[in-house]
Amino acid sequence: MDLSRFIQYIASGTAYTLGVTIIALPSGLILGIIFAIIYVYGGKIAARIMNFYSTIMRGIPPIVLLFILYFIMSGSINLTPFWAGSISLGIISSAYQMEIIRGAILSVSGGQMIAALAIGMSRMQAIRYIILPQTLRLAIPPWSNEAAIVIKDSSLVYALGVPEILRRAQLISASTQQPFLAYTTAAFIYFVLVLITNTLLGRLEKRLRIPANP
Amino acid sequence: MANHILTIKNLTKIYGDNVIFEGIDLTVDEGDTIVIIGPSGTGKSTLLRCINLLTKPNGGQIWLDDLEITAADVDEDNVRQHIGMVFQNFLLFNHLTALNNVKLGLVKVKKMDKAAAETKAFQELERVGLSDRAHHYPGQLSGGQQQRVAIARALAMDPRIMLFDEPTSALDPELIGEVLEVMRKLSLAGMTMVVVTHEMGFAREVADRIVFMEKGSIVEQGSPDDLFYRPKFPRTREFLWKITELYGKKEEEA
Numbered sequence: 111m112d113l114s115r116f117i118q119y120i121a122s123g124t125a126y127t128l129g130v131t132i133i134a135l136p137s138g139l140i141l142g143i144i145f146a147i148i149y150v151y152g153g154k155i156a157a158r159i160m161n162f163y164s165t166i167m168r169g170i171p172p173i174v175l176l177f178i179l180y181f182i183m184s185g186s187i188n189l190t191p192f193w194a195g196s197i198s199l200g201i202i203s204s205a206y207q208m209e210i211i212r213g214a215i216l217s218v219s220g221g222q223m224i225a226a227l228a229i230g231m232s233r234m235q236a237i238r239y240i241i242l243p244q245t246l247r248l249a250i251p252p253w254s255n256e257a258a259i260v261i262k263d264s265s266l267v268y269a270l271g272v273p274e275i276l277r278r279a280q281l282i283s284a285s286t287q288q289p290f291l292a293y294t295t296a297a298f299i300y301f302v303l304v305l306i307t308n309t310l311l312g313r314l315e316k317r318l319r320i321p322a323n324p
Numbered sequence: 325m326a327n328h329i330l331t332i333k334n335l336t337k338i339y340g341d342n343v344i345f346e347g348i349d350l351t352v353d354e355g356d357t358i359v360i361i362g363p364s365g366t367g368k369s370t371l372l373r374c375i376n377l378l379t380k381p382n383g384g385q386i387w388l389d390d391l392e393i394t395a396a397d398v399d400e401d402n403v404r405q406h407i408g409m410v411f412q413n414f415l416l417f418n419h420l421t422a423l424n425n426v427k428l429g430l431v432k433v434k435k436m437d438k439a440a441a442e443t444k445a446f447q448e449l450e451r452v453g454l455s456d457r458a459h460h461y462p463g464q465l466s467g468g469q470q471q472r473v474a475i476a477r478a479l480a481m482d483p484r485i486m487l488f489d490e491p492t493s494a495l496d497p498e499l500i501g502e503v504l505e506v507m508r509k510l511s512l513a514g515m516t517m518v519v520v521t522h523e524m525g526f527a528r529e530v531a532d533r534i535v536f537m538e539k540g541s542i543v544e545q546g547s548p549d550d551l552f553y554r555p556k557f558p559r560t561r562e563f564l565w566k567i568t569e570l571y572g573k574k575e576e577e578a
Contacts, residue, residue, distance in 0.1 A: 224378060225415035229429035229481055230405025239432060243419050320419050322463025 119282050120295045126274035127303070130196045130264040135257055137200035142207025147237060149208065150215050160208065167205030173266050175202050180270055195267035203260050210256060214249040215241060247318050254311035258304045265300070275299055327354045328387070329485050329516050330375065335384030337370055344370045345540035348384070352485065352518060357511040359527040360520045361567065362537035368520040369412075371537075372487045375518070376407040388484060405433050408478030408486040412493050414470040416462040422449060422473045423458040426480045434481065448476040452506050468499030472506055479510075486510070488519040524568040528552065536560050 149160035167175065179198035183189050189197070218241055226236035268277035275296045283292035330352040337344040345367035352358050360368050373379040375386060377393060377400045386394045393403045416425050426448050430441035449455045452472040462470055471491055478486060488507065492500040504526050511517055511530045521527065527534055528548045535545040544551065544560045555561045 219415075221411065221413060221415040222417065225411065225417065227378060227401070228376060228404055228407075228409040228411075229477065230401055230433040231429070232401045235432055239428060240417055247419065320463060321461045 116282060116286065116288070116291065117295055120275060120278045120292065121299060123273055123275040123278040124299060124303075126192065126267075126272055127261070127264050127299075129192065130199060130267055130272070130274065131261050131303075133193075133196035134199035134203055134264065135260045137197065138203030138207045138256075138260065139253075141200070141204035142211050143242070145204060145208040146211035146215060149212050151233065151237065164205045164208060167202060168209075172199070172202050172263055173269065176266050176269070191267065191270035192272050195270045195272055199260065199263060199266070202263075203256065206256050206259070207253070210249050210252045211245060213252070214245040217248060218244045247315075247320065250311055250315040250318070254308050254315075257307050257311065261303050261307060262300060327389070328352070329354050329356075329389060330518070331387040332375070333385045335371070335374060335386065336382050337367065337374060337379065338382045343540055345537070348542060350535065350542070352516060354516055355514045356532045357515075357517045357519065357530050358533050358535060359531040360518065360535045360537060361522065361524075361527065361563070362543075363563065366537045367540050368537055369489050372409070372489050372518065372520060375487060376404050376409050378404075378409075401433075405429070405481050406484045408481060408483035410471070410474050410478055410486065410488045410491050412490040414462070414467070414474045414494070416470050416474055416477070418462050421459050421461055422454060422465065422469075422476075425462070425473055426477045429477065429481050445476075445480060448480045449473070451479065452476045453502075466499060467495045468502045471495065471503045475503075475506055475510075485516045485518065488517065488521065490520050490522070492521065492523060522567055522570075524564065536563065538563070 145160055145163070148156050150157075152160075176195065176198050179201060180191070180194045183194045183197065184191075222240050222244065223233075223236050226240040227233070231239070264274065265276040268274060268280065271277070279292040279296035283289040286292070328351050330350070332348055332350040335348040336346045338346075348371065350358075360371070362368055370379060374381045381394065384394070385392055388403060388406060391403075392398070393400075416422075417428065420428065423442070423445050426445035427438075427441045430436045430444055431438060434441075436444070446455060446458060449458055452475055454469060454472055454476070457465060457469060457473075460469075462473070465473065475486075475491075491507070492503050495503065500523070504523060507517070507519070508526070508530050519526075519531075531548050533545055534548055534551045536543045536551065538559065544556055551560060552564055555564070
């Protein structure tokens with residue numbers, strides 16, 4: 111097998127890697143935002159439940175959770191490993207993203223909510239038009255860290271048999287006896303994906319920065 | 325007799341064992357400017373927060389016109405849009421331009437269409453002399469300018485009454501004048517206002533009535549001349565002149 115076909119074989123897993131990430135990251139974000147709002151504004155009992163959720167999800171290795179969630183899902187609804195794996199990673203990531211968003215909400219001054227209520231907004235309106243736009247801007251730097259983690263953790267679905275980058279590297283390494291080349295190729299692709307993502311998010315952060323005098 | 329816009333009866337606020345104020349009675353008539361003064365920690369700011377329902381009182385009642393706003397079934401969001409509030413630390417929405425700060429409530433609360441809201445927001449900025457700063461963000465404005473935008477934001481909602489919570493206390497001395505000037509014009513134009521402030525020059529010139537609060541109750545209230553020259557309690561005279569001396573210097577420097 112020549113080198114270009116070797117590399118191509120591994121690189122063709124990128125579509126799965128991206129697919130898993132593109133499902134897991136936004137679904138984790140949406141859940142994370144909702145959970146963070148419930149945590150901060152939902153009262154004491156809701157905060158306790160959210161804190162429990164966060165502690166459990168962040169206290170167990172992602173690969174273990176992935177298996178548990180996968181077997182729950184494949185036992186109840188008939189999902190392909192790709193979908194079950196992607197959704198599971200999204201759920202795992204939601205706990206981390208909830209903490210990122212919660213931290214950002216808390217660093218937006220409490221006065222912003224009071225000022226919004228004072229002009230007659232409801233709490234929901236205040237969260238939507240005043241708190242979240244400021245929160246999400248603040249959350250971009252820590253969120254880009256989480257994005258990198260999810261891209262890398264997408265490799266975990268190899269354990270469910272999804273033919274993404276790592277899975278393909280493993281297969282071709284076994285068949286060609288070239289483990290070093292196989293895994294460095296995989297490493298390089300992951301690295302480039304993370305680099306591109308972080309660069310794009312860095313630009314987004316600059317573009318959305320609120321103008322202020324120095 | 326003028327219409328009561330605001331009526332407060334026997335209002336009490338307690339945090340834990342700490343009585344903030346007790347048995348407050350106050351009425352504000354249409355077009356009046358009431359200035360509340362008193363040492364810090366006497367519950368002046370908390371009183372304003374109770375009036376626009378940002379803090380729940382422990383007892384007593386408040387009416388806005390004929391509506392009892394402390395009643396259990398009242399729509400708080402709806403009440404608040406009729407009460408303008410200006411804060412010590414401005415609290416502009418940091419991610420919005422001056423124009424959008426003023427416009428947001430018109431679009432989202434009053435449900436005005438965007439073009440009409442924009443025109444009105446611009447007019448309100450003009451009223452506080454900041455139409456040339458419409459597209460600046462709060463971080464690009466001076467404290468005095470930020471506070472004037474905050475006043476415009478509250479005015480845009482066409483409130484029945486405006487509450488000012490130490491609006492110049494966080495400002496550098498040279499910026500206080502521009503904010504007081506806006507407030508003075510507003511008072512002359514007939515806006516009903518309740519102002520918590522230490523600016524005695526403003527109080528003497530603009531107030532229809534000065535209310536002196538201390539240790540959680542109203543000690544004395546009356547016209548500026550009565551309180552300055554014919555106070556019923558020596559404590560009132562002592563406080564007024566002490567504050568005038570302290571802040572008068574700052575005003576002269578400005």
